[in-house]
Amino acid sequence: MAGRRRVPGAPVVALCLLLVSLVACGGGPVADGVRAEVQSLLDRRAGAVLDRDAAGYARTGTRAGFDNLRAVPLADWSYRVTALDRTGDTATASADLSYRVEGHDRSPVTTARTLRLSRDADGRWTVDSDRPARKSGQQLWDQGPVRAVRGERALVLGVGQSEAELRDYAGLADRAVPAVSDAWGPDWTRRVVVLVPESLEGMAGLLGSPASSYRGIAAVTTGETGTGERAPADRIIVNPDAFGLLGAPGRQVVLTHETTHVATRAHTSAATPLWLSEGFADWVGYRGGGRAPAEIAPELAHAVRRGEVPAALPDDADFGFSGDADRLARAYESGWTACRLIADRWGEERLGAFYRAVGAHRQREGAVEDAMARVLDTTPEEFTARWRDHVRDRLG
Numbered sequence: 001m002a003g004r005r006r007v008p009g010a011p012v013v014a015l016c017l018l019l020v021s022l023v024a025c026g027g028g029p030v031a032d033g034v035r036a037e038v039q040s041l042l043d044r045r046a047g048a049v050l051d052r053d054a055a056g057y058a059r060t061g062t063r064a065g066f067d068n069l070r071a072v073p074l075a076d077w078s079y080r081v082t083a084l085d086r087t088g089d090t091a092t093a094s095a096d097l098s099y100r101v102e103g104h105d106r107s108p109v110t111t112a113r114t115l116r117l118s119r120d121a122d123g124r125w126t127v128d129s130d131r132p133a134r135k136s137g138q139q140l141w142d143q144g145p146v147r148a149v150r151g152e153r154a155l156v157l158g159v160g161q162s163e164a165e166l167r168d169y170a171g172l173a174d175r176a177v178p179a180v181s182d183a184w185g186p187d188w189t190r191r192v193v194v195l196v197p198e199s200l201e202g203m204a205g206l207l208g209s210p211a212s213s214y215r216g217i218a219a220v221t222t223g224e225t226g227t228g229e230r231a232p233a234d235r236i237i238v239n240p241d242a243f244g245l246l247g248a249p250g251r252q253v254v255l256t257h258e259t260t261h262v263a264t265r266a267h268t269s270a271a272t273p274l275w276l277s278e279g280f281a282d283w284v285g286y287r288g289g290g291r292a293p294a295e296i297a298p299e300l301a302h303a304v305r306r307g308e309v310p311a312a313l314p315d316d317a318d319f320g321f322s323g324d325a326d327r328l329a330r331a332y333e334s335g336w337t338a339c340r341l342i343a344d345r346w347g348e349e350r351l352g353a354f355y356r357a358v359g360a361h362r363q364r365e366g367a368v369e370d371a372m373a374r375v376l377d378t379t380p381e382e383f384t385a386r387w388r389d390h391v392r393d394r395l396g
């Protein structure tokens with residue numbers, strides 16, 4: 001627009017741009033139309049899941065996975081197409097799968113899925129496969145038929161496990177819930193969902209991580225932070241290989257520890273150091289068990305007897321599953337001794353108040369210092385010195 005002189009060839013350029021525009025405008029509605037067809041297909045597929053309609057599900061494509069879901073008590077199940085890549089009569093859809101487990105999830109669990117589709121001679125799209133997206137973990141039913149067992153306070157879902165085995169887990173969880181409430185208080189759902197895959201590899205698949213990251217770890221708890229009371233229920237995920245090596249008291253400690261994470265989730269934030277969250281869960285797990293400190297913290301006791309009293313509470317990095325096993329054990333044991341010190345010196349109610357006060361901060365910096373000042377009337381330096389004396393006295 002800087003001048004009005006006509007440039008040779010300009011009409012041709014304008015025509016080409018016009019043609020490109022027409023093609024783009026023509027392609028958009030077609031793409032949107034296919035996406036709408038795929039969304040409608042997935043809506044019908046979701047409805048068949050909720051209605052337990054095997055024939056209706058089969059009409060939408062592959063039946064793979066339908067039977068695996070039969071025992072799962074679902075309140076909701078839906079897909080939302082987020083992207084579609086079509087090549088002729090085939091397509092790949094990216095979708096968010098949202099579902100709720102009846103009686104446990106207040107809000108949907110959402111996970112990313114990749115669906116392969118094809119179009120038949122009549123022009124209808126069908127699902128050929130439905131798998132976790134590349135960076136998403138599996139769902140339990142991706143691993144095989146799910147068996148469900150309900151306890152008084154627990155729902156246990158398992159793959160490759162007998163009903164009797166799952167009932168044992170339900171019993172442990174049912175005993176854990178009141179034990180946690182007695183230590184933490186009643187301000188949580190007091191219900192847990194336990195997932196028991198067939199093996200360590202199955203656990204790793206659910207977590208979307210290498211199996212080596214969890215070898216020797218009996219269980220972990222997953223959940224959403226920062227979402228308030230409407231968050232989906234946490235999932236306690238068991239490693240049956242490691243869990244099976246524990247005796248009855250050890251199994252109960254593990255389930256009570258993980259149930260504590262469920263109870264404290266709403267008050268756990270980015271401000272909460274792992275020594276506090278893991279130490280508190282261990283403190284609840286061992287509370288009232290009557291075991292001697294050196295039995296609960298053997299690795300830390302060995303270090304103290306060698307004259308190696310820790311100089312400071314463990315950092316979050318010390319809790320990495322893939323590192324040194326002895327270092328990991330000492331980190332957990334250090335967190336437990338710190339929480340036991342607070343319970344013994346200031347009282348159990350103050351320990352719970354301290355946990356909540358730390359988690360109420362929006363960021364890590366200053367959270368522990370402020371909570372120690374307000375709840376325990378001490379400083380991190382004074383507390384660390386007292387904790388080192390406590391470790392030396394109890395474990396030396």
